[in-house]
């Protein structure tokens with residue numbers, strides 16, 4: 255079950271607001287980060303804990319802490335940047351790796367133009383962030399890059415996923431789990447998700 259649609263009411267409410275045709279850049283950005291926080295929360299629910307003893311106001315106390323889990327958040331440029339702060343709010347010690355992929359609007363294939371990975375990827379959980387899982391070309395290419403560098407715990411966080419993208423990601427990387435705020439109907443002939451959000455990058459950055 256590599257794709258998990260997060261059905262929490264807060265997520266469903268917020269993703270509904272994102273679909274408003276005339277939404278402002280400010281509102282789109284805020285909601286994107288709010289949903290990213292909730293997806294980060296869900297996608298880290300299996301992180302192992304360890305017990306440690308601390309000095310509490312009332313004396314020694316046993317508390318739990320996340321057991322040495324190193325995380326890298328991997329925004330796919332450009333739109334993934336819109337989810338980065340939300341994930342870092344939840345995982346503040348995470349390091350950030352950046353991948354630049356743009357979609358060729360004719361072939362719909364990803365074109366790779368930038369990468370900057372943090373070290374020790376073989377010891378890290380990677381949380382890839384990209385708002386739209388459409389054809390999944392960029393997501394698959396990013397997973398390929400991470401695996402080539404030894405990363406073996408790779409998770410994807412997206413706002414909206416198309417069934418076509420889910421199928422392609424599962425076929426290419428069945429070990430990669432993807433948390434999404436919504437699974438939509440289909441892709442149109444231009445590769446946009448229907449009903450979707452439109453161009454998420456333009457909406458986050460205010461370009462058009």
Ligand code: URA
Nearest residue numbers: 388446447452453454
């Ligand atoms: N990228 C977007 O921004 N929107 C889509 O619907 C598909 C890809």
